[in-house]
Amino acid sequence: MTPWDDLLGTALVGTGRRPFDLTASGIPGAGSVTAESPEAAVLAAAAIAAGHRRAGWMPPVWRGTPRRPAAPDDRPECTPAAAQLLELLLTKAIRLEVGTELLTGDWLAAARDTGRRPPYPLLPELLRFGTTTATARPLVRDVLGPRGAWLAGHNPAWSWAATVPPADVAERFATGTRAERVALLTDLRATAPGRARELIEETWADEPAATRAAFLDTLRTGLSGDDEPLLERALDDRAATVRAAATALLDHLPGSARARRMAERAQRLHQGRGAFDLPGEPDDAARRDGVTDHREPGLGRGASRLIQILAAAPLSAWDPDWIPEAGHDVLLGWTKAALRQRDQEWLAALARHQPTPELIAALTPAAAAEILGGSRKLDARFGALLAAAPGPWPAEFSTGIVGRLRTAKAEAVLRLAARAMAEHLHPAALAAVENWLLALGTEHKPTARTLRGIAHALTIRATIRQEFT
Incomplete structure (x- = not known):
């Protein structure tokens, strides 16, 4: 019987039937307590014993393997x-x-x-x-x-x-869920793309179609010509989702064998400069390369197939000077190709001819600023283009666009592009924003709120630059 059990027994039957002695109770520290009555002695012992049981509990012995501490971080701390x-x-x-x-x-x-x-x-x-x-x-x-x-x-x-140690990659890939394996491949593609591709190839034949398609999608990170053999193999996959994933990735490799095959098909249709014949029913080889019966909105099957072929062919086969002479379907095919291949010359030429938010967003900040700086109308369409422009914006363009919007009283454009302006405006434009804000009357509360938000963001961004300079 423990001292606690003995104490409980005394409390139950009473000190008249079971005398209680603090000194002989066996409870640590009880002998130093003075009690005026047996009942007080029991209560004092209970208080000491209860506190000892709660604070003096001994946890079980942990028999696991302690984790290694984090590696040292030699970087200096920020201010x-x-x-x-x-x-x-x-x-x-x-x-x-x-x-x-x-x-x-x-x-x-x-x-x-x-x-x-x-x-x-x-x-x-x-x-x-x-x-x-x-x-x-x-x-x-x-x-x-x-x-x-x-x-x-x-x-x-x-x-x-979390960082997966290189020695644990194979085991994690073999035992993880599909989501965990996809996340592992995505991270690995950023540092060791070849190793990630090897893992995919090792289990390719045993994976279900949905997993094969998900694995292929991870190749977007660090995609290169080294991935082409696996993608060519996937073009013959029995699952349509896997074949579609492979063609979508090959669209971004203008130097691939598939791109050359598409260029040959396009050359046979080329009638000179921006004119092309419409293709007929695709043969098995064309269908393997991704030419489908999908129809673009408002276009027939022939025009839709032409768009698919042009979008997958390398732009080096054509001349940007032909853009003004091209029809809608040809322009759409070239636009898709420029966006996929990230060809800055073609992107800029297409944006000058017919700017869209998607084209503007794919340009370099300097090229986008040059094209938008030449726009005359400050309407809702311009607001959508400005909202899509990548940053950071050059100082001259930033200051100039704030001045133009203020002069034209283009408050609707300001609200459309407010988020982009807060994110991309050069800090040099802060004075222009504040001057516009100070000049506003009380009837322009929504515009004032937008300008205050932009000015606040520019101030914080300037502070960030200062603290890390």
């Missing part, structure tokens, strides 16, 4: 002001019309580019931010460092940021 700003952004203590995600991305990019690290106490908040903002995960991973990756390994919700 206290930068750390405070990051905390305000992550906790959303700063309220912006355009949200805090964009500025958090700017902070992370500045830290990455200057080789600085965030304070260790903010690593959990950074991991939560990356968990809820998937588009920011690459930046978060770049900044976390070894301690952040180590911390991510202790929480399944943060597994996207």
